[in-house]
Amino acid sequence: MEAARRLERQTHQPGMHGGCLRRSGILVLWTLLYRGPSKHGVCDPSLGQLAAWSGCARSTVQLAISRLEAAGIMGHVRRGLVVAVRGVARWCQWTSAYLFATPSLWASDTESRSAEVSDEKNKLMDKRKRGGGRELTPDEHRLLAAKWGLGDAQMS
8 A cells, every 4th residue: 555655655756636546546556455355365345335435426436546557556457257148248347356456566667647538548448338349368467467467367
């Protein structure tokens, strides 16, 4: 938490409300670290639970999670299954798993980022909402696994 607060102070820009994480990012990170893990050590609370625990709106929690991911502090894996609806296979998400990186692995360019989300990321998110996303290649899977310290784990 101290490393996240230090990052927040370092990336603060005059005239802006906070740095790259903002207050909501710090709140959601604290909630994930201290309230999120179950007694079995799995961190997979729903957005609704995170919102209730942190005292933020669900949409604020979503933005905070995207800022935490952009800073390289954590990532999340969407877990779901394929369901047949009227003969058509659909992928349905049932939960997310949250993975945390050690502070030494956080993105090194965070001090050069502004507190606002880039236009490119907004365009990409809009494209994905319209169904223009694509599957990750095996090389991209390996890079993500290496980034999060999963070694040669198979990601699907």
